[in-house]
Amino acid sequence: MGTLASTYRLQLGPGRTFADAADLADYLHRLGVGAVYVSPILAAAPGSPHGYDVVDPARVSAELGGEEGRAALVDRLRRLGLGLVVDIVPNHMSVAVPAANPWWWDVLRLGPGSPYARCFDIDWASGPLPLPVLPDDGDDGAAALGGLTVVDDCLSCADQRFPLAPGTFAPGDDPGEVHLRQHYRLVSWRRAATDLRYRRFFDISGLAAVRVEDPDVFTATHARILGWAERGEVDGLRVDHVDGLSDPGGYLRRLRDAFGGWIVVEKILAPGETPPASWPVGGTTGYDALREVGGLFIDPAAERPLTELADALGVPADTGAVEARCRYEAAATLLQPEVRRIAALLGDTAEAARGAGDDHAATVASAEEAVAELLARFPCYRSYLPEREADWALAVDRARRARPDLVGELDRIDARVRADPRGELARRIQQTSGAVVAKGTEDTACYRATRFIALNEVGGAPDRFGTGPAEFHTAAARREASWPSAMTTLSTHDTKRSEDVRARLAALTEIPEDFAAAVRDWTARCGLGEPSLNLLAWQTLVGAWPISAARLRCYLLKAAREAKLRTSWLHPDPAFEAEVGSWPERVLSDAPLAADVAALVGRIRAAGWSNALGQKLVQLTAPGVPDVYQGTELWDLSLVDPDNRRPVDFATRTMILERLESGWLPPVDAAGAVKLHVVRQALLLRRGHPMRGYRPLGPTGPAADHAVAFARGPGLDAVTIATRLPLRLAAAGGWRTTSVPLPGGPGLWRDLLTGRDLAPERTDGFTAARLADVLDPYPVALLVRRTDDAEADRR
Structure with missing residues (x-):
């Protein structure tokens, strides 16, 4: 298994192609980077800004430069001695634009008879496949259905096109009747939350899950990538969302058999958790290291005053209770189709209820409640039965204690799963638990329990204020002994805020009383009406200062919708969103208030720089393979995506690098050249010096x-x-x-x-x-x- 000295993450897309990456290769080599690590490069949905919505695994993205551009990038990297790590997405494909995905198009056209039907996890037994794509103004999509037309042998709805099954249309046929002859049914977009019969990525109906557990599907989806590997053109693979797969361990063993290079998996580890020992990989992409390294710079003594501030503002401080509630909400609402599909596998329960004269609907609802409660109680993203039976047992025990009224249903689920830990029921529960944690914790609870948002990170532990040196050393020594090839990171395309924002926020934990007093004052002068968002907003303003009103507005609207308290993506509240949208301008245009914020930032700015340099040097030299996210070699005060995908000024970075190469020792100041200096020296050392032992x-x-x-x-x-x-x-x-x-x-x-x-x-x-x-x-x-x-x- 090959291991690289370090990686540098480049987010490719419309603004950065293969040619642009090739132009950066010399800079990255001089910076000390060991390998360039790129976002997915296969053909993606039209206009994709990130590449994770693959539509054709057999083609390289034309928008990035096609096969010719990819080959030129590989050649440039090889001439400089740089490796290449490619992000791959085995779990799902984009189906949002059916015509862009040839496999999905064929499935819609031919139904279960399509040779590609086996590629997707579709429940055909329930009849035609509902597609939640119709606009809905409260009429369940009726108006849109009334406007259907047939154009160029396709069913057309506004700007959307769908294929027609052979022999289902003749000139003069009523489009509505033609629609009823298809293997699919166009339904309101709102039905994605209740009436979906294909497994998807989280709650995104435009991303359909792929059955890579099927050997033929694995071969078809990986042929292009593994072909590059056979020619020595890929040194490492980063596997996206491995927990969504039917059998992660089996998939990774098959991938290892076909690829001898470095493999890391995107997997969120709970504190103290490690990847299953049977996985033949280097490790994870490093969110556990992010939590451990960042925690070194947080003062645990701040927990009490920051908790008191949260209590005073009406923000929940019991992060465990918030997480449990949000996970259940995610299972019962956002992921309701998945819960229903799991509960349907317990059909014998409903049959027994009918035989006993009980109400069938109530029994089914009880089974669905039990499934949702169980999914909300996992201590980690998923259990790996039969390898990690203890995690399963803990989830069942927690669910029983939380819902004594559902013990009977939970016992039935437990018995069925233990009887067949590799069966469909066990597999679907495990696949779905990761989605529940992600949607419940990362995308909801992290925006509700905002006591101290530097802890509310992907893979973070909001209930743990800081990491002591002894705990950090224990974790680092464990990584060196067991997972020395695991990736480590501080910022990624998925982090809620950049490493430098968190480093500055960490400095607040050294003056928590002063910060609490400031927030109380600022809230009285210009607070937001929802407490959790209000506290998050002030922390964000301090952490990312100076920030434009436009950037802050976009971030806060996303945060408010993710929290799902006063507004949400599915049910927006225009009045509240208007309040949120106007808040940044109101704060920044209030000169005395803005001056107060600037003054507080001035008190902690230098401490934030110290924390940022400290955590970066620790990450770059500690056990594991360190990754540098694009642009973070200078101060970077980015927030969650898409903010962290903004263009990077590499011209300035190259000029600074040239000065450093001439022997310049930069000051610690707002320019951030000192961070680039630290990154360069650490990466050059790693590339030329074996970093073994700890x-x-x-x-x-x-x-x-x-x-x-x-x-x-x-x-x-x-x-x-x-x-x-x-x-x-x-x-x-x-x-x-x-x-x-x-x-x-x-x-x-x-x-x-x-x-x-x-x-x-x-x-x-x-x-x-x-x-x-x-x-x-x-x-x-x-x-x-x-x-x-x-x-x-x-x-």
């Missing part, structure tokens, strides 16, 4: 709690040191006599960030570096043991 280094002295340090390399000859909680450190008088022990005996070390040589002191039999000397002028240090002048100069 040893925590325990600081000693009056400010020991404010440093985290560890050693890497075959001889433990590379040392990372980062500052924690810088505001408290300054208030206590700085480093004073605090030092960090260095591995090995006496000798010179060089700080790659300052170029200075360091002769450690010998104290009590240990060689130690005084932090007052080492962490100046930067709050971080990257030390390497000098072997000779030539080696030191080369570095």
Whole structure:
């Protein structure tokens, strides 16, 4: 299994093609990157901004430059010695525009008789396939159905086209009658929440799940990608949403048999969870590392005052209760078709009820409630039966305790699943549990329980205020021992806010009372009417300051709809959305209020920079394969997508890189060149120096709690040191006599960030570096043991 030194994520799309990526290759090589990691590159839905809505796995995206552009990019990377990692999407395909997807088009045309029908998870036993595509002004789509026409042998509804089955239309036929002869039925878009008969990605009816558990479907969907791999044109694969597959382990073993390179999977791990040991992969894409690294810079003492602030504003602080409620809501509403399909597999329950004279509808409803409750109670994204029976048992136990009235139904589900842990019932429950967690926690609870939003991240733990050094070292050592090839990350295309926004917010935990007082004052002057969004808005304003009204408006509207409290995507409230939309302009145009926000940001800005540099250096040098998200080598104050897909100014980054290459040592200031300096030095070290082994280094002295340090390399000859909680450190008088022990005996070390040589002191039999000397002028240090002048100069 090949492993790369590091990756740099490029989000390809209409604004960045293969040719653009090739033009960036030289910059990325000079930055120290090991491999370019690109978003999906197969043919996607028309106008796709991200590529995850694949429509044809046999074609390269023409919008990105087609096969010729892809080959030219590979050639450019190979000449520079850079690897290529490709994001793949085995779980689903886009069906939003049927004509764009040749497989789906054929299925609609021929129904279950289509050779592609086996590719999609469709329930044909219930009759024609409902397609929730019709506009609905409260008439269930009746007006749209009345306007159907037949044009060019297609059923046409406004600007949408659908195929006709052979022999179902003759000139003069009524379009409505023609519609009734098809293998599908056009229905209101609202019915996606209740009447859907194909499995989809989460609650997105435009993304239909693909049955890659079928060997022939696997071959058809992966032929193009694996063909590139056979020719040595792909070094790694990032597998999107592996938990949505029928059998993740089986899929990954089949993929490993066909591909010998580096494989990582997009999987959210609960705290303490690891990927199943049987998976033949390098690991996950690193949200667990994001939580562990970011937590180092959060002060746990802030939990009480920030909880008191949330309570005072009416924001729920019991994050566990909010998550449980949101997960149940997701299962019972957004994912109702999936719940119904699972409950239907318990048909013997309904039959028994009818035989006993009970109300059939009530019995079915009870079964659906039990399924929804069970799906909401998983301790992780999904269990992997029969390998991880304990997770299943815990989910059942939690559901029983939460709903004693459903114990009978839950016991029946439990018995059926345990009797056949590889059967359809067990498989569908496990597939759906991940969607429930994602929609309930990430896309709902993270926008409701807004006590401290830096914790509300993909794979985060909102109930855990910070990560102590001991906990971090334990996790890092475990990763080095068990999953050294796992990816680590701080920002991705899916994170709720960028690493630098979270780093600045972490600084607020050092002055929580002052922040709480400010929010109370600001809310009284210009608060939003919904408490959770109000608290989120003020934190976002501080974290992303300065931010335009337009960017903030788009973000808050998305946040409000995701929270589903006063408005939602399915049921928007125009009046409330008008209030939210006008809020950024009202705040930013209020000069005294804006000045107050700017003043608070001014107090924590430098601490935020320190946190950002610290967490970045730790991530880049700790165990795992670090990924740098596009543009984050400078300060990046982006929010959730699509904000984090804005164009990146690589011209400025290239100019800064040129200055660094000439020996310039940048200051820690708003320009952010110092972050690029840290990223470059760490990546160059990783690319040229094996980063094996891991040893925590325990600081000693009056400010020991404010440093985290560890050693890497075959001889433990590379040392990372980062500052924690810088505001408290300054208030206590700085480093004073605090030092960090260095591995090995006496000798010179060089700080790659300052170029200075360091002769450690010998104290009590240990060689130690005084932090007052080492962490100046930067709050971080990257030390390497000098072997000779030539080696030191080369570095």
